[in-house]
Amino acid sequence: MATKVDATAHDEPSNSEPVQKQQKQTVDPYNVQGEVDENGVVKAIDYNKLVDEFGTKKIDDELLARLERVTGKRPHHFLRRGIVFSHRDLELILDRYERGEPFFLYTGRGPSSDSVHVGHTIPFEFTKWLQDTFDVPLIIMLTDDEKYLFSEKKTIEEVQGYCNSNAKDIIAIGFDPAKTFIFSDFDYVGGAFYRNIVRLSKHITLNQARAIFGFNESSNIGRIHFGSIQGATSWASSFPHIFGEDEKETVGIPALIPCAIDQDPYFRMTRDVSARLKYQGKPYAKPSLIHALFLPALQGPGTKMSASIDESAIFMRDTPNQIKNKINKHAFSGGKVSEEEHRQLGGDTSVDVAFQYLRFFLEDDEELERIKVAYETGEMLTGELKAICIRELQRYVAAFQDRRAKVDDETVKLFMETRPLKWGGNPRAPIV
Ligand code: ATP
Known part of the structure; x- marks a missing residue:
């Protein structure tokens, strides 16, 4: 492996470990937490540090300009x-x-x-933009097996039950059914996909899995193996109904994976194995990735909003009143302790959760800048900033709920049916 997550920062993946004094920043699929200082204060996640540790590249102005040139589209506000x-x-x-x-x-x-929750919609909204922009097939994996393996209490029936409602949420983002295949691991594993899972797992040692994900002797072996399932989805040959049966051709088709950066360890591992694998002399394509920041938890920028931690999140099923109460009660403020001090010194938008949410959801660049300046100079108070954030989130969630109400079980069946997709104007796009 080229780079590793610090495996000493935690023993066993868990989302609800108590905050301890002085801990290094930890970001992997199971733990997201900024550095904890000597007073037990969790600092904001340091994304520059992550880029260095993980060995990824920052998206710079030059790459953005190329993206715009190549696609003819102004880059998404994300x-x-x-x-x-x-x-x-x-x-x-x-x-x-x-x-x-x-x-x-x-x-x-x-x-x-x-x-x-609203955080999950970040990678999905961006993925929709990529699908609209590039006109390519999209594969969406529902890791019901993972949620069973990594939870102490959830049953298989429970997580499988969530698949239907989560698929409806995802479909409501606006994906094109002709170009999108959604599957549940419990239902789709088998055939070509399972062959790839086994191929991948044969090339990952226990030592590597421990170093990447922080497993220990008490981790159940399903957890240790799960990375091969998430990784094998990035190989086109796992989907013969979409890309064709000829593995010699399909192993060379790469995936572009939009996700928040906590998912990167799975694909670092997969890229490493891809570089070592050939099918009848043809090399496997390494997946490419494009990483998003986390939408912070309501409690602050030291961790991500998580569905497993109820009080950290605004859910897409929440009512306008629930949204209002959650923001007013729980959203961490970058404002000063007294109005007088705030008017004098201004607030800190870099840690203020209401402002951070506006960065994600308020599309108007000029309005966002106006709010930033007003808050930082003390002209705008926390209550006013929270009121704007509440309005924007209520608007975003209500528009989503309107679309979600139109997604029925038949539509879910259509997206989840194993079938050929159509993109680029061709029933089956040409395979080079
Ligand atoms: P859980 O729902 O159990 O808390 P999770 O929040 O990690 O888990 P997943 O369903 O495992 O959610 O992740 C789905 C996708 O959403 C991944 O790309 C993940 O990186 C992304 N994601 C999850 N939480 C956030 C967040 N707060 N902000 C941005 N993206 C997120």
């Missing part, structure tokens, strides 16, 4: 604002797009509750 901020081999995907060679998008969700 890209313009550095919310989608890091990547692995995005240039190679742009090269392929320019040459008219195939690639696909892959993202996912672990159904840990019956509703997604």
